[in-house]
Amino acid sequence: MIFLGLVVAVAAVAAGAAVVLENRESVELVAFGETVPGVTEEWHVFMAGAVVAITFMAGLAVAILGVRRSLGIRxxxxxxxxxxxxxxxxxxxxxxxxxxxxxxxxRNTPPPLPSSTS
Incomplete structure (x- = not known):
């Protein structure tokens, strides 16, 4: 399982490197109706997507850890x-x-005798 995970990770890095190295055209990235500054080439768009994916995975990991912790506490x-x-x-x-x-x-002990203290 670890080997399979490493193979998938290496394949993802290779694919990402290929996209970054092969795309050198000019582009404009628009998000929520606003142009994103600093993104002028296709590989910038790819890197922005990679950052979003990493952020998503980090958020998902935090959520999973929280659920796991909550279940452990319960x-x-x-x-x-x-x-x-x-x-x-x-x-x-x-x-x-x-x-x-x-x-x-x-039941086995006799009742105490009344004591006369006169």
């Missing part, structure tokens, strides 16, 4: 909630067990 919170619930259930079982033991001890 998973961790769910695990903590489950662990907390298990802990509560364990404590409730221990409480019931101790209550039963206390009741049994109280």
């Amino acid at each position: 998973r961790e919170l769910r695990d903590l909630r489950d662990e907390h619930e298990e802990s509560l259930q364990t404590l409730e079982m221990e409480k019931r067990q101790l209550e039963l033991e206390l009741a049994q001890v109280r």
Whole structure:
């Protein structure tokens, strides 16, 4: 998979270099009804497109990282909630067990004699 990614990246760089080196004609780039200053040749237009593509990919990467982080946090919170619930259930079982033991001890010991302090 890494090799395939490197092959695709090298092919993209080669295609980009070919476009830049082969196009030397004059051109005018208009965006949102305004002429873009500094763009006078076809390879400038290509480079502008490359910058837009890189910006798009960076934005997409940030969004994906944010989603991945959000999912990780949700998973961790769910695990903590489950662990907390298990802990509560364990404590409730221990409480019931101790209550039963206390009741049994109280049944087996005779009631205290009233003390006369006169």
